Amino acid sequence: MGLFDGGQASSTTSSSVAPWAQPYIGSLLERGAALADRPYASYDQPRIAGFSPLQLQAQQAAAGMQVSPQTQLASSFAEQLAQRGTGLGGTYSPLYAPTLYTQAPQLRQYQMGPAQQVGTQSYTGQNVSQFMSPYMQNVVDIQQREAQRQADIAGTQRAGQAVRSGAFGGSRAGLMEAEAARNLAL
Numbered sequence: 001m002g003l004f005d006g007g008q009a010s011s012t013t014s015s016s017v018a019p020w021a022q023p024y025i026g027s028l029l030e031r032g033a034a035l036a037d038r039p040y041a042s043y044d045q046p047r048i049a050g051f052s053p054l055q056l057q058a059q060q061a062a063a064g065m066q067v068s069p070q071t072q073l074a075s076s077f078a079e080q081l082a083q084r085g086t087g088l089g090g091t092y093s094p095l096y097a098p099t100l101y102t103q104a105p106q107l108r109q110y111q112m113g114p115a116q117q118v119g120t121q122s123y124t125g126q127n128v129s130q131f132m133s134p135y136m137q138n139v140v141d142i143q144q145r146e147a148q149r150q151a152d153i154a155g156t157q158r159a160g161q162a163v164r165s166g167a168f169g170g171s172r173a174g175l176m177e178a179e180a181a182r183n184l185a186l
Contacts (some may be wrong), residue, residue, distance in 0.1 A: 151184045 051059070067075075138170055158176055162168040 147184060151180060155180060 159168065162173040167173055
């Protein structure tokens with residue numbers, strides 16, 4: 001009776017528990033049945049713990065918090081500006097605000113001249129280099145060299161793929177090279 005002669009083969013498999021494990025398994029099943037027959041015992045204790053004394057102390061400290069003196073000073077300054085600004089015919093005068101707390105001697109300690117003489121210089125490509133970190137150009141140069149190196153590796157891989165597919169020198173390969181060069185754009 002072979003596999004290809006049309007006959008049927010059959011096999012029977014049986015499994016049983018090892019004789020040495022039978023008492024343990026019997027005991028386990030009996031205990032499981034006894035537990036399953038017990039009625040449900042509900043949990044009658046609180047399910048959420050109360051706050052600890054340290055937590056209660058922190059909550060009371062947070063409830064007693066007040067606004068910082070700096071915030072109160074800034075708030076009163078803003079309120080004075082608003083009251084005095086509206087007292088000038090209903091419009092705000094920006095020239096009035098600095099006179100509340102700032103005097104000319106205080107401005108001189110910051111090496112500022114009179115407000116009429118304070119100015120700015122233009123921020124152009126010629127003078128921007130004086131504000132740049134001297135190490136920045138080195139970092140940019142390294143990144144550009146690494147990008148060029150990666151692009152050269154990818155170009156070699158694209159050329160090899162084009163040769164394998166028989167499309168080297170074709171318009172599709174040219175488009176891929178042009179797109180890669182545009183993406184590099186150094």
